[in-house]
Amino acid sequence: MTVAIALALYGALAALLLPRLLRRARWADRAPRLAIVMWQAASVSVVVSVLLSAFAVAVPASVVGHGLAGLFEACAALLGDGATLSSTSTRAGLVVGGLVLARLAHIGGVVLLGARRERRRHGEALSLLGKHDLDLGALVVDYDERLAYCLPGRKGHTVITTGALRSLAPEQVAAVLAHEHAHLRGRHHLVLAGAETLARAFPRVPLFEQARAEIARLVELLADDMAARRHPRVHIAAALVRLATGRVPAFALGAGGETALTRVRRMLHPQEPLDRRERLAGLLAVTVLLAGPATLAVAPGVGAFLAHHCHSFLTL
Helix, strand or coil: CCCHHHHHHHHHHHHHHHHHHHHHHCCHHHHHEEEEEEHHHHHHHHHHHHHHHHHHHHCCCHHHHCCHHHHHHHHHHHHHHHHHHHHHHHHHHHHHHHHHHHHHHHHHHHHHHHHHHHHHHHHHHHHHHHEEEECCCCEECCCCCCCEEECCCCCEEEEEEEEHHHHHHHHCCCCCHHHHHHHHHHHHHHHHHHHHHHCCCCCCHHHHHHHHHHHHHHHHHHHHHHHCCCCHHHHHHHHHHCCCCCCCCCCCCCCCHHHHHHHHHHHHHCCCCCCHHHHHHHHHHHHHHHHHHHHHHHHHHHHHHHHHHHHHCCCC
16 A cells, blocks of 8 residues: 555656656757657656556555466456455555546547547548649648648648748748658657647646647657758748748648747757757656656565565575
8 A cells, every 4th residue: 555655646746746847947949859758758657657556556565576476366366356356445446547547548539539530521621622742742722821731640741822832932841841741750640649638638737738738849849850950940940930820720730830939049049959968867867757656666566575585485
């Protein structure tokens, strides 16, 4: 029970404190990919701590201490022995763990299937209204509003309007389409879907709410950086200025939007990337976040395992 309390306390504190710590990280804009992984690791850490807390309630450390055979035997008893399941703590642990997993699966399905359905409808409309331009490698739609976005999915493609083509120079068009291709190659829609699932599954949890907003911002920075590998940053900045007021569909990823002007300043005044030591420190933090709950969960079991087998060895 002590392990379960420790894991639950860890999850609660992490959900409250980690958003403040991560939002203060000034290095995030210099390494958006690492920052995204950090937010994901923090979110996973909280979810895993809750699940392991429920497991710790259902299966005491003393059972784990007898080795894998004892653990499997206990799990089999939980599934097949009604008397074992009558334990209040065991039932509570199984119910909590099951509810968390069921909630995640349900909301994840709603988010993914809902977005897929909307993208399919939009894609069908685009196939009637748009024309594929082989030179641009994009679908051109006759529309006055300046828009450039990508429609993710198995047959993902980029979309640009004639209004955007009229307002952008050819090199700016190439730069903004490179931004959209970066979204498609990186499957950023799945990254956003994961953050959206946690925020909707467990509303008003500060970590999940902040992670959704920050990851949405960071994937745009990451796509800017990937586009900047092949195109001058000034072209990306100029395109962002002209596309800033465009509103893309909610289920798509667009180069413009609310963060465009902030990203313009970042493109025109780039910061130094993280050095090797800073990156290693970030990767170490990610490892600690992912391994923390598991370490808390297995430590008593490992202690019980060692105590049991050392005692058996000494009595031989």
